[in-house]
Amino acid sequence: MEILTVCGMGFGTSLMLKMTVDDILAEEGVKAEVSALDAGSAKGRSADLIMASADLDSALESVDVPKIYIHNLTDTDEIKEKLLQYLNK
Template sequence: MEIKTACGAGQGSSLVLRMWTEDVVKEMGIEARVESMDVSAARSAKCDLVLTSKALVEVVSSPNHETRWVTNYIDKVSIREQLEAFCDGHGISYKKKGE
């Protein structure tokens, strides 16, 4: 799976979100490549999923990928909820919380 994390400039909060997303992906046992970028690059990115803030969803949304937003870039619960919903919707198996 290929995941992009996006913020306005692609240097600050998207990098933080990338690091937390990598942690959650590892906990879930999902094989994924996670990369941070700015909204322009994320909009045109051909990938499986883009994670961003609620304010940027419309800017980042594209037919090239699914876009989901997290409530807080350092909240593993929010990140995991979005990743679980994505995986469930695409038939991707993962370790359930507590397994």
């Protein structure tokens, strides 16, 4: 499984989200390749899932990959709940 964590510039927010996702996946025993990218680079990549801040939904709407939008990137519970919901479907 390949997961992209995305932010506008590809630095701070996407890396913070990547670290949180890596921790959640490790806790759950799920193996995945997680990459942090900017929104422009994400448009040219294929993946199983994109996770991004909710404010990027219009920038990523043309990308044909399932997406999870996070409203509070410091809320580990929100990230975990949405990620596990996706993984368990």
